[in-house]
Amino acid sequence: MLKLLVTNEKPALEQMAWIPGGTFEMGSNDFYPEERPVHRVAVDGFWIDKYPVTNSEFSVFVKATGYQTVAERFPNPADYPEVDPALLVPGSLVFRKPTHRVSLRDHLSWWTYVPGACWKNPEGPDSNLEDREDHPVVHVTFEDAVAYCAWAGKSLPTEAEWEFAARGGLEGAIYTWGNEFAPDGRRLANTWQGAFPWQNLKSDGYEGTSPVGAFPANGYGLYDMAGNVWEWTDDFFRPRHSENAAKACCVPRNPKVSAAEASFAQDRPGGSIPQKVLKGGSYLCAPNYCQRYRPAARQGEAIESSASHIGFRCIVRKPDTSSGKL
Numbered sequence: 398m399l400k401l402l403v404t405n406e407k408p409a410l411e412q413m414a415w416i417p418g419g420t421f422e423m424g425s426n427d428f429y430p431e432e433r434p435v436h437r438v439a440v441d442g443f444w445i446d447k448y449p450v451t452n453s454e455f456s457v458f459v460k461a462t463g464y465q466t467v468a469e470r471f472p473n474p475a476d477y478p479e480v481d482p483a484l485l486v487p488g489s490l491v492f493r494k495p496t497h498r499v500s501l502r503d504h505l506s507w508w509t510y511v512p513g514a515c516w517k518n519p520e521g522p523d524s525n526l527e528d529r530e531d532h533p534v535v536h537v538t539f540e541d542a543v544a545y546c547a548w549a550g551k552s553l554p555t556e557a558e559w560e561f562a563a564r565g566g567l568e569g570a571i572y573t574w575g576n577e578f579a580p581d582g583r584r585l586a587n588t589w590q591g592a593f594p595w596q597n598l599k600s601d602g603y604e605g606t607s608p609v610g611a612f613p614a615n616g617y618g619l620y621d622m623a624g625n626v627w628e629w630t631d632d633f634f635r636p637r638h639s640e641n642a643a644k645a646c647c648v649p650r651n652p653k654v655s656a657a658e659a660s661f662a663q664d665r666p667g668g669s670i671p672q673k674v675l676k677g678g679s680y681l682c683a684p685n686y687c688q689r690y691r692p693a694a695r696q697g698e699a700i701e702s703s704a705s706h707i708g709f710r711c712i713v714r715k716p717d718t719s720s721g722k723l
Contacts, residue, residue, distance in 0.1 A: 413713065414618045416562045418442040420648055422569055423560055424638050425693035431636055432693045438557050439650040445554060445562050446710040448609035448620050449533035449628060450545060452526045455516060458545050467538040468515040468703045488512040489536040490704035491520055492605075492681060495595045501686055507594040508704070516541075519705055531608040533626045533708040539673050539700040542629045542709040551711035555653045556632040556674045556695065558712060563623070563677065563692035565616030573615040573623045573692055586612050586624035586678075588690045593683035605680055605705075623690040624682065626708035627675040627698075633659030634672040634697030672697035679706035 423438040458464060468489040474482045491511040499506040513522035516536045519529070526532075537545075546552050554562070563573050570576055574585050584590075584601035591598040603611075610620045632654040639658075656671060675698045678690035689696065698707070 412447065413444040414447050414562075416443055416445055416558075416617055419561065421561055421564060423557060423693070425571075425691070427571075428688060428691070428694070431695055431697075433637055434640060436638055437648045438561075438652055439648050440555075440558050440561050441651055441714070443554070443558055443562075443715070444713040445558070445619065446551075446712070447614075447618060449626055449708045449710045451531050451609055452516070452534050453530040455534040455537075455545065456526075456530075458548055462548060464541075464544055464548075466516055466536065466541045466703070467701060468536045486512045487515070489514040490702070492594075492705050494597065498592065498595050501593075514705070515703075529606070531610075532606045533609060533621070535606065535626055535705050535708050536703045537629075537708060538703045539629050539698075541703070545709075546711045549711060551713050553629055553631040553709065554712045555651070556630045556676065557652050559628065559630050559676045560692050562617060562619055563615065565619065565622070567616060571691055574613070584612070586690050587621070587680045588624040588678065589681055589683035589686075591683070593681065593686040603680060607680070622677055622692065624678050625680055626677070626706055627679045627696065628677050629698075629707070629709040630674045630676055632674045634674045634695075635659055636697075670699040670701060673700055674698075675707065681706050 418439070418441040420437055420439040422435050424435045425432040426435050469487050471487055472485040474480075474485055477485060488511050490508050491514050492507055493509050495506055511521045514520065514536060516534050517526055518524050519526070519535060542553055564570065565573055567573070567575065572578060572585070574580075579585070587601055587603050587607040589597060590600040597604060601607075607625055609625070612620065612624075614620050615622055633656050635654055635658055654674075659671060675696045676692075676694070678687065678694055682688065682690045688694070
């Protein structure tokens with residue numbers, strides 16, 4: 398599909414923020430096992446989108462290229478030999494809030510595969526993007542994110558680049574804004590308030606995704622680096638950071654986890670599926686279930702997965718800025 402794409406005109410610099418290179422403590426030893434161990438990492442400077450890619454921006458890409466997302470295509474029956482072919486229809490995972498308390502061990506109590514759900518029909522065929530043009534695009538797989546980035550002349554960030562940018566210059570802080578989740582009671586990210594998944598108090602004003610930039614920027618001028626939607630990175634996922642990196646005498650520069658170092662999802666009868674790292678948490682992250690609205694938080698996701706809480710943003714490494722464009 399990528400060979401059909403037409404490169405977009407290069408965007409203006411004001412649409413992105415420059416992140417200076419530096420060294421930082423990546424990961425956390427205080428929350429989930431996959432975030433461990435903390436280790437020093439160095440990254441070169443790069444430009445990164447100030448906001449997640451929006452529905453409006455993705456619509457321009459689709460109109461320019463005719464691109465069809467994975468959620469809009471029929472699954473290949475060969476990949477799902479134990480599934481009735483009649484059930485293999487285009488669609489995506491949609492969050493549906495239960496009406497009562499359910500076990501947190503059964504994610505099927507709130508996730509449903511909805512035929513016809515895709516980026517332009519987020520809840521299914523009867524939904525649309527009205528009043529959500531400036532919300533992050535969702536229901537995009539890793540392939541979809543890469544296709545958009547290629548068209549835009551950009552790339553997906555590595556996990557290290559994403560986390561460095563998300564920290565906003567705050568060394569070792571728990572959140573992108575500091576160490577207190579809601580200073581003076583102020584909500585600084587679109588997350589879940591109440592008992593997940595059945596009770597959403599909407600203290601931050603939103604039931605689902607929010608317009609990009611609805612909450613304050615971090616120290617680098619980046620918005621929605623916590624909550625709203627999970628964001629794809631270009632690293633393959635492994636269950637923990639490298640123990641060798643934590644012990645290394647030399648700080649790794651611009652690290653990137655390869656497929657050889659990765660773990661794979663085992664959720665398809667046809668075989669294992671490569672996983673990439675998601676960062677940032679989403680509007681579904683809650684204190685009682687998923688405290689992953691932090692820069693160190695990470696999650697592995699099968700590259701063919703799409704859902705109503707997964708989006709992305711792009712970066713550019715060492716561009717030629719002589720023309721005022723990237």
